[in-house]
Amino acid sequence: MSTVLAGKCFCGTVHYEVADEFVYAANCHxxxxxxxxxxxxxxxxxxxxxxxxxxxxEGGLLIFGDExxxxxxxxxxxxxxxxxxxxxxxxxxxxxxLVDDPTIRPSAHIFVGSKAKWFTIADDLPQYDEHVxx
Numbered sequence: 001m002s003t004v005l006a007g008k009c010f011c012g013t014v015h016y017e018v019a020d021e022f023v024y025a026a027n028c029h030x031x032x033x034x035x036x037x038x039x040x041x042x043x044x045x046x047x048x049x050x051x052x053x054x055x056x057x058e059g060g061l062l063i064f065g066d067e068x069x070x071x072x073x074x075x076x077x078x079x080x081x082x083x084x085x086x087x088x089x090x091x092x093x094x095x096x097x098l099v100d101d102p103t104i105r106p107s108a109h110i111f112v113g114s115k116a117k118w119f120t121i122a123d124d125l126p127q128y129d130e131h132v133x134x
Contacts, residue, residue, distance in 0.1 A: 005100040009079035014057030016081065018093055022047045022104040025095070026126070028133065029115035036064075036071055036080050037094070042107050043094040044083070045096040051080065065097035093127065108132050 003020040025045040052063075055083035062075040069086045072081050083092040095102070109121055109124035121127060 005098055005102055007097045007099055009074035009077055011077035013060055013076045014074045014081055015055045017055055019051040019052050020102055024063050025104045025106045027106045027109045028111055030111035031114055040116050043095040044093055046090050047106055049091050
């Protein structure tokens with residue numbers, strides 16, 4: 001049985017649990033991720049939807065999108081908690097909301113073709129103009 005990690009928003013209204021079984025992790029530099037986080041990029045970890053569970057604050061979520069794909073923010077403090085992606089099959093957990101330390105680390109920078117010009121990537125992770133190629 002895997003470890004269960006805890007996560008929460010800035011104000012503590014939204015709490016979640018997620019299995020430490022992430023399939024992938026990356027730093028996304030697309031303009032949507034920059035805008036939704038207010039940062040140069042969004043570090044996220046992807047996992048199957050059934051391995052992620054909200055345990056508090058679900059009724060107070062602010063959802064941008066629909067049932068097959070959306071960003072979920074705390075309706076009180078605005079923290080981006082997760083994104084539902086891949087036709088609702090996966091959750092991209094915003095790694096900054098994890099309370100516990102996951103075993104996975106971002107393995108690449110994606111959408112570098114549209115990254116903020118004022119930000120310089122200073123690590124040795126691979127960089128891709130869009131998604132990681134298959």
